[in-house]
Amino acid sequence: MLTGHCVCGATGWRLTEMPEDATSCNCTHCRRFGVLMAYAEEGQGGEITGETFQYIWGDRYIAFHHCPTCGNFLGWTDQSEEDGPHRFSVNLRMADDPAEVAAIPVQPFEGLVTFEDIPKRGDQCIADLWA
Numbered sequence: 001m002l003t004g005h006c007v008c009g010a011t012g013w014r015l016t017e018m019p020e021d022a023t024s025c026n027c028t029h030c031r032r033f034g035v036l037m038a039y040a041e042e043g044q045g046g047e048i049t050g051e052t053f054q055y056i057w058g059d060r061y062i063a064f065h066h067c068p069t070c071g072n073f074l075g076w077t078d079q080s081e082e083d084g085p086h087r088f089s090v091n092l093r094m095a096d097d098p099a100e101v102a103a104i105p106v107q108p109f110e111g112l113v114t115f116e117d118i119p120k121r122g123d124q125c126i127a128d129l130w131a
Helices: 028-033 126-130
Strands: 002-005 012-015 022-025 037-041 046-049 053-056 062-066 073-078 087-091 106-110
Touching: 012 073, 012 087, 022 028, 046 073, 046 087, 106 126
Parallel strands: 022 106
Antiparallel strands: 002 012, 012 046, 022 037, 037 087, 053 062, 062 073, 073 087
């Protein structure tokens, strides 16, 4: 199991499986917070833990979760009322052990205008972004 926590430790997340890749998105929220996202199914694939401050932008159905104490961005949850499993995301930059996520490949995503994957940049992984 992979876990992560905010700086103060009051909130966190867990994933039951290692993600296949980490999304580097340029949407308004991800770009400003500098996050690397991994996705799973809510409940079965993991969860965001602790009391969070949720920001829902306009009439959107995504709730962005932040620690109410230190402000770190943990991930988002799907708040839509559709039946079936809901996806959620976690910010891999909050991983408790950075070595556990270092080799995960990075998938660039254009989330600001076209909402499409961008071709990968070779074999780039999370550790390459720390150099």
